[in-house]
Amino acid sequence: MTTSRRSLLKFAAAAPAAALLPWSPARAAARLKISHQFPGGTTDDGDFRDRLCRKFAAEIAKRSNGELGADVYAGSSLMKTNAQFSAMRKGALDLSLYPLSYAGGEVPETNIGLMPGLVTSYKQGMAWKTAPVGKMLTDLLAEKGIVVVTWMWQAGGVASREKPLVNPEDAKGLKVRGGSREMDLVLQAAGAAVLSLPSNELYAAMQTGACDAGITSSTSLISFRLEEIAKHLTTGRGKAYWYMFEPLLMSKTIFDGLTKEQQKLIMEVGAEMEAFGTAEAQKDDEAVAKVYAKAGAKIYDLDDAVVGKWRAIARDTAWKDYAAKNANCAKLMDLALQVSA
The missing domain is CATH 3.40.190.170 (Bacterial extracellular solute-binding protein, family 7)
Structure with a gap:
């Protein structure tokens, strides 16, 4: 037996x-x-x-x-x-x-991971x-x-089809994959429509036009070959507001x-x-810029001012929404804010 x-x-x-x-x-x-x-x-x-x-x-x-x-x-x-x-x-x-953060629908506290x-x-x-x-x-x-x-x-960036997504004001009117409920709240506040899907489904969504821009890790931006359909890349090297x-x-x-x-x-x-x-x-984070530049995409890096804009929106939307979920979420947010950048 x-x-x-x-x-x-x-x-x-x-x-x-x-x-x-x-x-x-x-x-x-x-x-x-x-x-x-x-x-x-x-x-x-x-x-x-x-x-x-x-x-x-x-x-x-x-x-x-x-x-x-x-x-x-x-x-x-x-x-x-x-x-x-x-x-x-x-x-x-x-x-x-x-x-x-993919587990956020099942365990809300896990959304703090993005x-x-x-x-x-x-x-x-x-x-x-x-x-x-x-x-x-x-x-x-x-x-x-x-x-x-x-x-x-992992730090992340944005691959976009027709126009760059660098500042929050660039998001208006775009269909964007953010990667978590909290990122979606920030994008919606900036005027974007959001899509919820795992990063391994991004290529098909962008190829068909169902998605205009995808935010994901530098490694996924490379591995899922989004440079084949993206004309613009905002990198996560040096400065980023998206860490998963x-x-x-x-x-x-x-x-x-x-x-x-x-x-x-x-x-x-x-x-x-x-x-x-x-x-x-x-x-x-460095390699992704080379991959996209070689494919003909335009490359954009973030600075403190741009990161600060995204962070300000997040503080008023995603952070508040998450902390209001339950006592655990509120405590996790409080403890996370105690860890210095």
């Missing part, structure tokens, strides 16, 4: 003494599944978010002598993008590198991890059945079913991936 992977996980959880033993062939093996929406590649080539997942999988296999491993399913090939968060909560998916103007630098975003806002967010996600394995932020929290997440049900040693290994390797993720995100 074949023993299922989940049976092995339950066996591991039921034998806490085994967690104290070194890795050996006799130990229960676990094969995890990592899903994400981004294009697939290898550990050395392609979208860095896919590479991060593959490096993570390779490292946990190496350090556990093959007793703990993972398979990566890129391009939403395992399940649809928006279904991944709920699947992790139920224990139906092991891990996902997931834009946290709150326009709140985070304005990588340093500030990563400082959340050890600040009170990070502890509260981590604890809240754990209550919802999610473990944060790797903290990662895009962590590697794990189902707490699955995590709790592992041995203490396996849990420790996952968290250690996850933390080690953070430097790689931040460095690669910053590289793409």
Whole structure:
């Protein structure tokens, strides 16, 4: 009779003494599944978010002598993008590198992961991890059945078809994908119509004219080849009002079913991936301008004055709306504002 992977996980959880033993062939093996929406590649080539997942999988296999491993399913090939968060909560998916704000419809507090103007630098975003806002967010996600394995932020920019979107006044009359409810509120206040869709559906929407401009991470602007249909690019290099929290997440049900040693290994390797993720995100902030310029698009960078305009709108719309959702949202917003830029 074949023993299922989940049976092995339950066996591991039921034998806490085994967690104290070194890795050996006799130990229960676990094969995890990592899903994400981004294009697939290898550990050395392609979208860095896919590479991060593959490096993570390779490292946990190496350090556990093959007793703990993972398979990566890129391009939403395992399940649809928006279904991944709920699947992790139920224990139906092991891990996902997931834009946290995509879960805002299910857990409103997660929209703080893409709150326009709140985070304005990588340093500030990563400082959340050890600040009170990070502890509260981590604890809240754990209550919802999610473990944060790797903290990662990405700056974003705008690819637009016919006219640039740099200042808030440029948004009037455009159909724009913002990436979160909060970003949509800011765009609407600036006069835009908004679309809600994951970044891997942006190309088709812009190609058909259903979307005039898409705001997304620098890496997605490259990976989804929007330079093929965009005549203008506003970059996130140097200055940006759009920073997305895009962590590697794990189902707490699955995590709790592992041995203490396996849990420790996952968290250690996850933390080690953070430097790689931040460095690669910053590289793409520069690379995206070159990709679009080569394709013939006009390139625009932001300055403090423009970022300040967007932040002022966000403060009066998205920030207030989010804080009014519930007590947790209000507290998270207050704690986030305490982390200096």
